[in-house]
Amino acid sequence: MAYVIDGDTSITWQASRVHKDFQGLGLLKKLGHYLQSILKERYPKLKREHYTSANWPVISKVLSKRPKEKLVMKRPRVSFDTNPTDLNQILKNQSKKQEDLIDALKKIHVLSIEEGVVALKNCDWSKLFPTGFLIANWEPYMIQYASNYPLFLQDSTMLATRDKSGQVESISFGTIINSPAALRYRADYYGNSEQDAIHHIMKHAVLISQLDQKRDISYAILLPETLDKQAIKDFVVTKMGFTNQRTDENLALLISMPPRNFLSKM
Known part of the structure; x- marks a missing residue:
């Protein structure tokens, strides 16, 4: 899922889930491509993405490898x-x-x-x-x-x-x-x-x-x-x-x- 907010300028991503019997089949990638096609068509003003997390040990490692991502709060x-x-x-x-x-x-x-x-x-x-x-x-x-x-x-x-x-x-x-x-x-x-x-x-x-x-x-x-x-x-x-x-x-x-x-x- 993705929420388009901030006057249609931002996306807030939600967690994804795949049933254990269907994992490893590339379903998330296919769903992602489909969602991307919708976003391109419907929301031409998108400028940024946001997400929240509760896992600082993991996020600190992610941020060190992704310089474009910024911890805001x-x-x-x-x-x-x-x-x-x-x-x-x-x-x-x-x-x-x-x-x-x-x-x-x-x-x-x-x-x-x-x-x-x-x-x-x-x-x-x-x-x-x-x-x-x-x-x-x-x-x-x-x-x-x-x-x-x-x-x-x-x-x-x-x-x-x-x-x-x-x-x-x-x-x-x-x-x-x-x-x-x-x-x-x-x-x-x-x-x-x-x-x-x-x-x-x-x-x-x-x-x-x-x-x-x-x-x-x-x-x-x-x-x-x-x-x-x-x-x-x-x-x-x-x-x-x-x-x-x-x-x-x-x-x-x-x-x-x-x-x-x-x-x-x-």
Whole structure:
């Protein structure tokens, strides 16, 4: 699969799969040639390709051999696994321990798609999205293209924190990934404050606690490189009490490259 986004100027590639009984027959190559013919015909404005990866050891080797490919962004992760009973109890305990927590969470607003579009158009991109990209539910988007906003906002819960003047200070996107074993929830935070990131984590946790009272919960939040991941990790482990907590310093890597040969004539 390939998503054409950014005003039809970028391709985002998705992983390919071949059934084990049909591997080694050149099917991916044939599918690739067919997809290339469609791209050439339908999207004459294509300029670049992007993909995301979670495997830094492999990607670091790939980048050393492919100088035209560029690492644009790293998104470290803080995550935990729990169950609805424990999560509800932890949220109650936190509210009792921190009297200002409820007020802080009230300042983080859940935005509709229409409100999200307005917030993204009017926020300070240089602070929230210094690379010009955001990754929502693993997909990379160039923030300058308003045509992208409905694509990720329609599948996400968007939270925003504003300053006293109404300017958006931080944004996060939460996405449900349903599976039989657990309710998986992934959030992407964009901001410049560890404390604010913690509040967004808590706000998403409150939303998660209202979704499903039966399945276990697997929750991961991606963070900017500039934040102190250890401070956020310490809060999740020590103050919230999630013992089965983990971090991955290079969970989401955004790689950008110029068009490959089959697009070079566009």
